[in-house]
Amino acid sequence: MANNENLIPVTKRTPRERKAISSKGGKASAEAKRKRKALKEELIALLDVIDTNGHSVQEKISFALIKEACDGNVKAFEVIRDTIGEKPIDKVEQIKPPVIKIERPDKK
Numbered sequence: 856m857a858n859n860e861n862l863i864p865v866t867k868r869t870p871r872e873r874k875a876i877s878s879k880g881g882k883a884s885a886e887a888k889r890k891r892k893a894l895k896e897e898l899i900a901l902l903d904v905i906d907t908n909g910h911s912v913q914e915k916i917s918f919a920l921i922k923e924a925c926d927g928n929v930k931a932f933e934v935i936r937d938t939i940g941e942k943p944i945d946k947v948e949q950i951k952p953p954v955i956k957i958e959r960p961d962k963k
Contacts, residue, residue, distance in 0.1 A: 865873055902913040923931035936942060 865876065868876070902911065902916075904912050906912075906915070920931050920935055924935055
């Protein structure tokens with residue numbers, strides 16, 4: 856079992872070891888991105904599937920969300936609100952106070 860005593864800091868490794876570790880991490884990151892992209896594309900394609908009644912999966916999901924919101928599900932309401940672009944601003948705007956320069960008369 857690993858513990859902190861077995862860990863070697865990257866700064867204590869050789870440049871070749873650092874490069875190998877970075878390369879391995881970059882490859883793993885690229886693979887994860889490919890998987891996420893494939894999942895997203897599959898989901899987008901499945902949303903357009905039409906059932907026997909002529910409704911798409913996306914329409915069924917939308918109707919289910921609206922029904923849940925009408926039944927009092929606040930989370931469903933928030934999803935609808937956020938999806939249509941009416942989400943309130945989450946961040947607080949920071950205002951920089953004005954800089955007041957005081958000119959001093961030259962000393963003689």
